[in-house]
Amino acid sequence: MPQTWYTSDTHFCHNNILKHENRPYATVEEMNESLIEIWNKTVSNNDTIYHLGDFVFGGSTKWESILSRLKGNIHLVVGNHDDKKMIKKFTDKFASVEDMITKKIDKQHLFLFHYPIEIGLTPNAYSIHGHIHGRESNYVNQINVGVDSPFTKGAVGFGNLIPEELLLSELKIRKELVMELRSNKGENM
Template sequence: MIRYTKEEAKHIWVTSDTHFNHANIIKYCNRPFSSVEEMNETIIANWNKVVSERDIVYHLGDFALGDKSLIPDFIKRLNGHISFIMGNHDNLNIMKSFETPFRCETVSWEEVIKVEKKTIILNHFPFSSLPDPATNYPIIQLHGHVHSTPDKPWNYFDNQYDVGVDNNNFTPVNLAELLDKIHYKVHIK
């Protein structure tokens, strides 16, 4: 388990479900783009506006679809050091092949990190049960997969959050800011 301070968490970003090069996701999720090229360029621009070259990004699955040979081009254009969590549309062998040559730190099915006393589970799929935050067992789950939106949020648990691009203006979410929001919501001490 990797441990971070609250200060370090200011340089960590979380996102999911970019679906680079997936034209049908525009229709399926009612994304506000006229083409897959516009979607790709908007997500890359939004990412690079907030993420610096030295920042860490946890991408929680469904990075790209279609022609897998284009994945390195997307990775090269994105700021930060990326740790990939596998989604249902990702291929483990293909993603693992990008670990070393590109700023891809790890490829795994799940990561568990700790920021001060908060344990954060990073997974593509939302869990159907989590410890109640009132039990003083401060677990938070960050996930993707559900393609929620601000007007149709995923609210299964207060200590769970959909970091997918559809829910976050097609932009990665800062971990420190997100933990402050969740802390306030569930009163984790």
């Protein structure tokens, strides 16, 4: 049965990300190979992946070399480091290319965007994002699914994709926290 996965900020072919995020690789080629291997061990050809931006750095050859090797149907949410000219050349390789995707799952509204969105203490709305790499999200209803994020590292390990069922499980926990925060805020008014 096909599954759905979430990730962000792979930064394939980006040399500087190795030092900026202290990734555990000596070279960008080693990083690319490791992230591709992790991806393809996890994802099947019929799976859906939501990649929330900062996908590949470089020209057509680099994009082709990465895209041709990844399994699954990739929905790309454009990040600040994604080259729009390259995306245009490879649009047919993606299931979709969007600036933001909204999804509703089990009454939960998910805003899939490269950047974290401040939603407020809303128990059924969540910002699923990347962009901030190894930093925690600022709010309880924001989840950073980037490969370097504390959430990813703690839940599935660096570089791994987040399965939708794990994300939904985390949303249930966070909904309780949102409700508690709302309740406490009401007591202080």
